[in-house]
Amino acid sequence: MAKHKTPLLDQLESGPWPSFVSDMKQEAEARAKNVNNVEYQIPVDVVEDLLGVLELSFDDGTTHWKHGGIVGVFGYGGGVIGRYCDQPEKFPGVAHFHTIRVAQPSGKFYKTEFLRQLCDLWDFRGSGLTNMHGSTGDIIWLGTTTPQIEEIFYELTHNLNQDLGGSGSNLRTPADCIGQARCEYACYDTQDLCYQLTLDYQDELHRPAFPYKFKFKFDGCPNGCVASIARADMSFIGTWKDEIRIDQDAVGGYVSGDLKPNAGAHSGRDWGAFNIEKEVINLCPTECMRYENGKLEINNRECTRCMHCINVMPRALRPGVQTGCSILVGAKAPILDGAQMGSLLVPFVEVNKESGYEEVKAVIEAIWDYWMEEGKNRERLGELMKRRGFQSLLEAVGIDPIPQHVSEPRHNPYIFWKEDEVEGGWERDVTEYRKHHQR
């Protein structure tokens, strides 16, 4: 028998898509039954009360959570978000209901043994409800009480060899795409770079000293499956410098209809026979391809690596072999001054495992120094770049300007020349001038 009536939520149990309400109810029931005799460390009816408070929000159209400044475990400035219910008498089970962020493994691969250990711990010391995963990438544990937080951290670190994720003015838990683990497009090992940088920058992740949040995301190719270009202060997007590898026989296979274009991605509709002119050659944004006499030619020097032709004919075309990544900086969601996409800072850098990613880390650390010294409180890197100008960033990081940095040159001539850029400097002799110019 449910503790609270939930007539509105019940309406979300129908329909084909997995119902989170049904799942919460099954969890509430499992806790009530407790077949494994778990000594629950927070109220047994926590999920019942969560359903109750959510039903209340569905009814009155407002949230019933308050923010709390609790940050988590001793010595860490992030990883836990404080939450308190604003109707604690009605819903005592969720009166204190803090979120814990657990750093996810790169690529979000798991072994069930580890998942079960996580579940057992969270069942025992928390609500048993999670997000797999949060927007940034962490495993999110929804709801526990303050005394449990250190206990959970102790068990995580001692028994599961597992740490918390980031929150607040920290490096946030870095996230990556599936990369070379299972994708032929990946131009570098996203999982390894993500993991190594996460380890190397643990202090930045746990102890906030940045002006605001800072996100790394790792996309193996310009398709951008983790959306790094839109939501990471630094996006590492795989790319290549040399030629797209072509298997002419396979191109022929697509033209003849033997191979399914787009790896079958469009097979839900009859789009007619594959037409290489229309679907590949004419859609190439740089018009750097042609197909003549059964042969595909690519003028690779003009290619901007948009991935379209490779996506359409994955068996015929592959990225080149001289691979690395482009680094774009400053992406963020709209608040405050409008959304920003990442801006290209480093067109190409080797992603070199053997060097410990020295080349990449040099760029990261130069940017952090610049942002930590110049950034205002709560100013994302992208906003600092806007305020101080892209030149200021280039100077700070020691990168020379190149046309690749802009989509077009400036629209105004109001160039703030520096004195040392102008021949003879700015000190002049007005008396000498007057010898040739009357007042």
Place this chain on the structure above:
Amino acid sequence: MEYEEQKQLMIDQLMKKGKTKSKFYFSDLAKILDMKPREAKKVVNKLVEEGILEFWSSGSTSMYGLKGQGKQTAAEHEE
């Protein structure tokens, strides 16, 4: 400046400012110490470890304060 002096400076300054607010950005602390952010961070970390300073988080932003200071402390420590 020795660490003990830095500690006292931090406590004095934050107590002085504490009449109107109890939470500070990292950059405020770096200014009190008159150090570059990366150097200041080492001192601040130590002050946290000693239990002089504690973190406060809005979820998106982090702040620091003297341990136990602030109007919401009682409610959040759940006593």
Place this chain on the structure above:
Amino acid sequence: MAFISSGYDPSKPMENRITDIGPRKYDEFYPPVIANNKGKWLYHEILQPGVLVHVSETGDEVYTVRAGGARLMSVTLIREICEIADKHCDGYVRWTTRNNIEFMVDSKDKVQPLIDDLESRKFDAGSFKFPVGGTGAGITNIVHTQGWIHCHTPATDASGPVKATMDVLFDDFKNMRMPANVRVSLACCLNMCGAVHCSDIAILGYHRKPPMIDHEYLDKMCEIPLAIASCPTAAIKPKKVEFNGQTLNSVEVNNSRCMFCGNCYTMCPCLPLSDKEGDGIVLMVGGKVSNRISEPKFSKVAVAFLPNDAPRWPQTTDKIKKIVEVYAADARKYERVGEWAERIGWERFFEKCELEFTHHLIDDFRDPAYYTWRQSTQFKF
């Protein structure tokens, strides 16, 4: 409910403390076929909606069955996922960036039993637990934020509208008839914990009423300088107010400057802003993050406001369904929603999708606004 210690001693927090160890290393969790073929993959193919095969230069193949799921997930359900992974996949499983669950097997004969197993599992009330789909030119799972279940500043719920929307779009989760992939995202307030600003269709919670001011308690519970500093538009100022014959320290809000972000409520519980009539949803369209063919794009506001008609948000899902259907019928192969709208022109987009154009849809926020007005005589009647 006796308290059980983990071994942690609160009086000596630093004793035996382990910190800064990060996440577990990814390769502990690679299935053997992944570990053996990493970096050697040659090509892939989507065999049917939700089923992919990747072929390695070693000749190995990995078959992936992708299943949708709510990102809000109980340990009971995760244990069921473990049971499936143990039964079919030697104990390995992964999640995608978009909250899908991927089960991988190393030979084709293992695929159908896995699909049958996944599709047969339903919750008691009838919804699928693990619907297979979410690949290719279809509509995959929605990435989203917390909403009413756990956030203090949401202007809408997250799990509720996501469930309602995915029910409406379910057929296209299990199909690949779209001109290109369609990415739907939800963020429950403008702070966008889930960055939805580059999605084909973005569902965004939005408040429309400035915070109320609880003068009686404000100075007792909040630090006024912090509340003032929290406001990104500097709309909050200190103010002395008369209350029950007393002069109290409080604040005033310049309502016309308020952008309804809720940051002040984060710092000060005496500035609540959520409101049944005020809060609702903004629909945005036409964003993308891929560099394919055209450059990444921001989403644009297509509907300025829709009410929170819980529990199923029919007004929101109707508009989304309409946009999806018009796009599916009208766009060319490979065109994303934004590319299609730009080709036909936004005036046509509103006409075809039968969306009303109001003054709210013309940008008036700071510098970028100007660049969105039409500086040309080229337009369509």
